[in-house]
Amino acid sequence: MTPPVDMLHQTRDSEPTDGRSGPVSAVEGASPVGTEDFSLRFAPRHYRRWTPAAVAASALGGIAYLADFSIGATIGVEHGTVNAVGGVLIAAVLIFVSSFPLAYYAARYNVDLDLITRGSGFGYKGSIITNLIFVSFTFILFATEGAIMAQGLKAGLGVPLWAGYAVSSLMIIPLVVYGMKLLSKLHSWTNPLWLVMMFVPLVVLIIQEPGSVGTFLEYSGEEDKGVSFAAMMLAAGVCLSLTAQIAENIDYLRFMPPRTAQNRRAWWTAVVCGGPGWVVLGATKQIIGIFLAVYMISVLGQGTDLAVEPVNQFMSEYRQMMPGWLATTLAVILVVISQIKINTTNAYCGSLAWTNIYSRTFKRYPGRVWFVVLNVGISLALMEFNMFSVLSFVLSFYSNLAIAWIFTVAADIVINKYLLGLSPKVPEFRRGMLYDWNPVGISSVILSGGISVAMFFGVFGDGVAAFSPLFAAVIAVVVTPLAAVVTGGRYYLRRSDDGIDLPMFDADGNPVDDRLTCAITGESCERPDMVASALPGPDGERQYVSSLALTLDVSGEHVLPADPPRR
Template sequence: MTITNATGGDGGGPRSSGGFPGLEPAPRSYQSWVADETIEDYALRYAPASHRRWTPATITHTALGGISFLALEAIGAALTISWGVQTTVVAVLLVSVFIFVTSLPIAYHVARANVDLDLLTRGAGFGYIGSIITSLIYATYTIIFFALEGVIIAQALLVCFGLPLPVGYLLSALVVLPVASRGMTAISRFQMATQLPWIVLALLPFAAIAWADPDAASRWLAAPGPELSLLSLGAAVGVLCALTLQIGEQVDYLRFLPPRETTTRLRWWGALILAGPGWILVGGTKILMGSFLAWLAIGNGVAHEAAVEPISMFWHAYEYLFGPQTALLVATAYVLVAQIKINVTNAYAGSLAQSNFLLRVMRYHPGRLVWLLMHVAISLTLMMMGVFSTLEAVLAIYANLALAWLGALFADLAILKPLRLSPSHLEFRRAYLPDLNPVGCGGMAVGGLAGLALYLGGGGPLLQAWSAPIASLVALIVATAIGVLRRGKGYIARPPSDLGAGQQHACAICSHSYATPDMAYCTFYERPICSLCCSLEPHCRDFCKRSRPAGTEMSQSEDGAVRLHRVSPRLWPRIWQVVAMFLLLMALAGCLYLAARYMSVWLRSPEQTVSFFLAAAPLMALLAFWAVLANERRRLTEENLLDALRRLGSTQRELAIRQRLAAVGEVAAMISHELRNPLGTITSSVEVLSRSPGLGAEAEEDVARIRRNIGRCSRIIDILLDFARQGAHETVSVEMQGWLAALAAEHPERAVITLEVQPGMMLRCDPARLQFAIRNLIENAWQAAEAEVDRAQRPAIVLRAFREAGRAIIEVEDNGAGLPPEISARAFDPLVTTKAAGVGLGLPLVRRVAQMHGGDAWIERTGPGGTSMRLSIVEQP
């Protein structure tokens, strides 16, 4: 719809603006390392095309360099010692297929949407707050494996140089910081530079073993051991399933894959598969290599405890080529190269995961470097606690939660989206996402609880062994069922605003420019802001997603009313919040118990377990009660602050408008007096001139043009005078059907106007003023519909009149292009116009006419399908 004055946010309500038009956003400045996109690599953001400048081959090499971790060999060795070679081989094959299938849709959607795993999870069935727990799970994954790889480095330094383990832990943690702190560019260069030495050192001992002992591989496959059974296979599969989350580190690189249009189909898909789910092809091979080397070392007299350590197994393998001392040095060099490669990736991915998690919990973003240091510190603590000695137990517990998450995620990406039961577009911005989506959150919760219950022995030894795959399957089934029932509902909190064409938009808060997919229109500040500033905004309390914005004026029947409640209206929400918080705290206590049990600290007997939970329950209940009340107090404080800000903004806005109107009123009389006489003289002269014989076609056209401009000047004077008038207005009773029909018939294009009036509707009003307001709305609607030159249907206007909630509503609807968000909110502000020949007083006059009749004027709806403007009237007695 074309309007005579505009600039600002969403319509849709009894006011032109639902936001805080008088409230200026506080400028936010980031530290230099946060603002430096080379360091931040668009952490927490969409990766724009301008930053995706690496070739598919570079992305593939960088991503594959991140799977050098020797924890894979250590896992293969541990499984071989516990369950035998045959069980290990079968488990690796099964899990490799499982990981490839579940990782492929994740990799594809990340590469297409150019977001990391956390942002993908937000829009794939979990919601903005619902994905907090998944961020924590992924951050935990990177911390666990960073610690495991650091322990392997420290073991190598101890064996080769006699360096104490604590010193080795510290060195392994600090050595990755120079590269991981610089982001994707530095990591890519480092991975490319170390790729060839890593590959050569990894394959060299196997080539030597194959040369010296060609039958070693066949003897390894035929090695005696525990009998293959469903129980042993399930235990091995449960440990390996924890590796499924490695896809999170792979997609941290895949999000920078260049657009498909800029490269060949074969190169794009090849990079997607190799750098994404294809990691398990190398990873599964490395697990089997570790199993083989451990079997070989044990067969040659190496103790079981030492055979699990990568430095020991590779030292023994290199002895097929070198003497003991040289073999030790080469094995140490290989361990250092491989482990630094993977820990650079672990540190980078972990800092992103922790940023995503803590950003939503704390609404604070000091920069990825701060969380990188925190990641390293936590990992160093786990090294000191001896995480490597509990490798199998830690991974088995962790796998249940990880697979429940990925099962629910797979359900959305691979089932619901192809069936069009969830949106094809992956939304990650807080402004447009619901806090919780029951599809992913419900599926993961049910699957995770089922898996943990089985792992704790709830279904017997067999189901305990297979608890992780069962958790994934249950999560997939539950998420799919919820998605089918909801049929796409709950993925979007409000339709994304169209910010218009253009590759870059400036954020109103941080002043940096970002690509359109990374921007959101904030209805709180009524300006576009970037997705990160939107996530960090502490004041709005998701104002944009409320059906009725906080602070909207109450109706006259509610204003001043005092309502007494026998029971607090928020009693049940508080009860549910306390229960949910209590269950969460008890779940955390259970995790602490399991960690303590498997680290052989305490709580081994069932009696102690029961005592532990009974003792913890009252404390957890008090903590839950305190947390809910503290949150309630904070919520009420913020609501009061928002209401005060709204009132201040409204007052400032009203004051500014009144100042403008006062200025108009002061000059209106003078303008009218000074212009009426000259216009009258011009009109008389033109009439005389038009009667002169022999003017010619060109002169007659000039005369017609003068008449049109005289009429325009007269209309401007009438508008100015109407703004200058004060006092009461006269009202009469009119029959709406005939009155509006006569009004529509006066329009030059009356054929496009459809009249819809409630039968028998009478209205007491000031007909002259109301007629002027409705004409203005019709003219705006006609100009908007007529401006759409590339339309399939002809312009159309619908004029409606009906009663609603005790008021008369007059609505004018067009089928034009609609108003963008930056236009619609302040459409009724005076002296602002989008027309070349407008004065910006048409719509303010419409609102003034409505307010004279006790009502208001607003934009009811606007979008690609057209705009609907409403005017409400309270009948005068």
């Protein structure tokens, strides 16, 4: 009839109570130590106790990754400074524009990008497709950062790469299992140190050697290429692989407190900075990566293979102002701090994505911690197979899929929800309220992703291959509203009423914190996470079911019937 209750109960706060109020025990798995973090579901108001600034700092803490420096160095060496910087800026604009509506929805309605995607053109099961795109981003970036840390351990301590890969992977697992509570503290403690170690030596280097700036601006790459838009787009294609980074930031932004008249300015500042604002810092790091690579090649006379490795970039930078042993020590410390900050986020967000995929596919929920281990294991395998050596190709290919997904969801929010009114403005995510599959988002991702990938591999000629990411964005923005118009928006909502008489939002438009008791688990959940059950209670009374319990309801007997077909 229903999933075993021991799969669903969690004892974070206290035992559940009957009725609409009282202590809450969050339904998130079987862990007795609070290691789950509201995966699969709405982040309840009682749990969201952080300030807007704290949430934004946690979201931006994951932007400490060093892949940006390697990406910048790689495209700089290949295309020259002007083309590389142009590509970085083009990518930054596209990422900011597409990320903003997603960040707003996550913060306003306290749901992650998978839940937003469900109600923004893909359907309850359709968003599994995009989860696969996202989870691949988390382990590709994890493997990249882990490889960079292993390079640092080898350069500083002589640790073999294979052992460095293992160390950089396994050390992340115990840091991630406790979710947002520990990650928030980790990022708040390490952000100031990271910023100082990252930017102060660069400023000192430029002051000591001002001629390095001119050398940087004049660098034309290994093949001495001139300025061209095609080269800029090739560079942008690599940078655009990071489009999916907003999904990781959203896993933090969903814990934003309610927006009120009192915190309105702080709330918006946090959403912009912690959401699309990440790309400002990301683009800055990529340009610095170009600068350091050019400095190493043109001023220090080092090879390009060393110039694209962040640990060597930092050691070369530090050695101009301090003894070699200290430079090496600080470079290794910076690499380790950066790797921990980003790979805790990669492992955490990847575990959420795997959880969403598994639970909806198999109607079981073994707990998020198992998927932390799975994601780290896949990342470790990629490191051992030396994915870092083909990083530029992997990221360029992946960018087409990431753009297809993100731009489809962004187009559905901006165009279909607000301009056309064909998509429901409130992001619905609960089983039974949505159709399993929505052709709007699915057709957009298949067409934009499929055509742009074919273009990337030269199917339409080498002349347009460089522009495949741009075509992915354009096709997604065109197909998403077109599909909604053709289908008349019929495949968004399976039901228009969730069977609960209580309002969903308060006077300020925030999700309310009224509580209802889940008929399956007995837990007390907040109203936005609940839906009426199709089964009446023992005395014929109306019952309610939490979104997670309904996800794991194998029989489907609690799922409300669909509305009559629209004529």
